[in-house]
Amino acid sequence: MDNSYLLIFALLLGCLASTMPVFMALFFTGTVGLVYLVGIDPQIVVEVLYRSMDKFALVVVMFFVLCGNIMTTGSIVEKLIKTANVLVGHLPGGLAMAGVLACGFFGAISGSTVATVVAIGGFMIPALIDNKYDEKFSVGLMTTAPILGVIIPPSIAMILYAMVSNDQLEALFLTGFIPGLFIILAMSAYSYFVCKKMGMTKRERPSSxxxxxxxxxxIWALFLPILIFGGIYSGLFTANEAAVVACFYAFFVEIAIHRDMKVSHIKKVIVSSAVTSATLLVIVAGASVFGEYLTFEQIPGKIATVVVENISSPWVFLLSVNILLLFIGMFMDIISATLILTPIFLPLLSKFGIDTMHFGLLMTINLGIGYCTPPLGVSLYITGATVDRNIIYVSKAVMPFLFIQIAILLVLTFWPDIVLLLPRLIYGYGG
Structure with missing residues (x-):
C-alpha cells in the first residue's frame, strides 16, 4: 500500500480520535490529500465545496427535517401514538407494539432515526414504565425501533445514497417498505410473547x-404519509415537491386544525430546522472534499481490484460488507458514512453483479443498526440520558432487539428479490 494512503488514513483516524467534528476531520484530511499529496490548486477545494452544496437533491432533506420538527412541536406525534395504541394496545404487550408502530408512522414522515428516538422514545419509554412494563425491555425496544426512521421512506440516508449512485429516488424509497414491515412485525411479535410470558394481562379492547x-x-395526522406517498407514486409531484407539500400541510394542520402551534412558533421551528439542516450540509461538504481526494487517487478502483482478486462469491462479499458497515455505523453518523462509502463500494457492485438499489437498502439498514450498537451507537446515549441510565445498562437492554434486526438484515442480504419486489412491480425495474 502506498505510504501516502497510510498517512491519510492515520490523519483521518487521528482527527476523529481527537474529538474534532466529523465534517472538519473529513475536510481537513481531504484538503491535505488534495493540496499536499496530489498537488492540485487549493482553489479546486473551494470549487468542490460549492459543487457539493449546489445539488437540488439536498432540498428534499431540508424540508423533511422541517416537517419532522413541525410534528414534534405540535401534536401530530401524540396523535400517531394514540392511533397505534387504539389499534394494538389491548393485546399483551400492546403498548409496546404501539410504540413500534408509532416509530413506523413517524419514520414515514421524518426520515431520521435520531428524530424518531427523541420524538417517540422520549414519549413512549416513560409511558411503558408507568404501565408496569419492565424498564430494561422498554429501553431496549424504544432504542432500537427508531431504526424505522431511516428504513421506511422518506429516508434522508436513501436520498443521499441516490444522489451519489444516481438511482431513481422514488424506486429506491420503495425498497424500504417491505423490510420496514418485517421489522415492525418481528419486534411486535417478540413484544407479544415476552409480555405474555411475563404475565401481563390484556387490556380491555376499545369499543368501535x-x-x-x-x-x-x-385523521389529519394519518393523512400526512398518505399525502406524501400518494403524491409521489401517483405522479402528482416528485419526492422534492412532496417534502415541500408535507411541510405546508403540517403547518396548516397544526395551526388551523389542531391549534397546538401558534403562528409565533413558526420562526422558532424554522430556525431550529435551519440549524439542523446546516449541520447536515457541512457534513456533506466535508465528505465531498474527502471523496474528491479518493477520486483523484482512484482509490475506489484500486480497492475494487484487491477485493475482486481475493473474494469470488457475491454472498461472501455482502456478508463481509455487512460486518464492516455494522462496525462503521457505531463510530460514524449515517450521513457521513453514506457519502464516503458509497463511491468506494459502487465499482465493486457491478463486478459481483449486485443491484445498486439492493445494496443501498442494505447499507441503510446496516448503518441504522449501528446507531444502537454498543458501545458507541448514538441512540444508546440519547436513551440513556432520557431514563438516566448508564451505557452498560442500555447496551444490555438493546441486545435481544439487535439480534432480531440483524437476523432480518441477513434474510434481506441473501434474498434480494424481496427487496426489489415493489420497484419491479411499480416501475418495471430490471435490476
Whole structure:
C-alpha cells in the first residue's frame, strides 16, 4: 500500500480520535490529500465545496427535517401514538407494539432515526414504565425501533445514497417498505410473547365507538404519509415537491386544525430546522472534499481490484460488507458514512453483479443498526440520558432487539428479490 494512503488514513483516524467534528476531520484530511499529496490548486477545494452544496437533491432533506420538527412541536406525534395504541394496545404487550408502530408512522414522515428516538422514545419509554412494563425491555425496544426512521421512506440516508449512485429516488424509497414491515412485525411479535410470558394481562379492547373517535381525531395526522406517498407514486409531484407539500400541510394542520402551534412558533421551528439542516450540509461538504481526494487517487478502483482478486462469491462479499458497515455505523453518523462509502463500494457492485438499489437498502439498514450498537451507537446515549441510565445498562437492554434486526438484515442480504419486489412491480425495474 502506498505510504501516502497510510498517512491519510492515520490523519483521518487521528482527527476523529481527537474529538474534532466529523465534517472538519473529513475536510481537513481531504484538503491535505488534495493540496499536499496530489498537488492540485487549493482553489479546486473551494470549487468542490460549492459543487457539493449546489445539488437540488439536498432540498428534499431540508424540508423533511422541517416537517419532522413541525410534528414534534405540535401534536401530530401524540396523535400517531394514540392511533397505534387504539389499534394494538389491548393485546399483551400492546403498548409496546404501539410504540413500534408509532416509530413506523413517524419514520414515514421524518426520515431520521435520531428524530424518531427523541420524538417517540422520549414519549413512549416513560409511558411503558408507568404501565408496569419492565424498564430494561422498554429501553431496549424504544432504542432500537427508531431504526424505522431511516428504513421506511422518506429516508434522508436513501436520498443521499441516490444522489451519489444516481438511482431513481422514488424506486429506491420503495425498497424500504417491505423490510420496514418485517421489522415492525418481528419486534411486535417478540413484544407479544415476552409480555405474555411475563404475565401481563390484556387490556380491555376499545369499543368501535372509541376506536372511531381516535381515528377521527387523528385523521389529519394519518393523512400526512398518505399525502406524501400518494403524491409521489401517483405522479402528482416528485419526492422534492412532496417534502415541500408535507411541510405546508403540517403547518396548516397544526395551526388551523389542531391549534397546538401558534403562528409565533413558526420562526422558532424554522430556525431550529435551519440549524439542523446546516449541520447536515457541512457534513456533506466535508465528505465531498474527502471523496474528491479518493477520486483523484482512484482509490475506489484500486480497492475494487484487491477485493475482486481475493473474494469470488457475491454472498461472501455482502456478508463481509455487512460486518464492516455494522462496525462503521457505531463510530460514524449515517450521513457521513453514506457519502464516503458509497463511491468506494459502487465499482465493486457491478463486478459481483449486485443491484445498486439492493445494496443501498442494505447499507441503510446496516448503518441504522449501528446507531444502537454498543458501545458507541448514538441512540444508546440519547436513551440513556432520557431514563438516566448508564451505557452498560442500555447496551444490555438493546441486545435481544439487535439480534432480531440483524437476523432480518441477513434474510434481506441473501434474498434480494424481496427487496426489489415493489420497484419491479411499480416501475418495471430490471435490476
Amino acid at each position: 365507538k372509541e376506536t372511531l373517535s381516535v381515528l377521527k381525531e387523528s
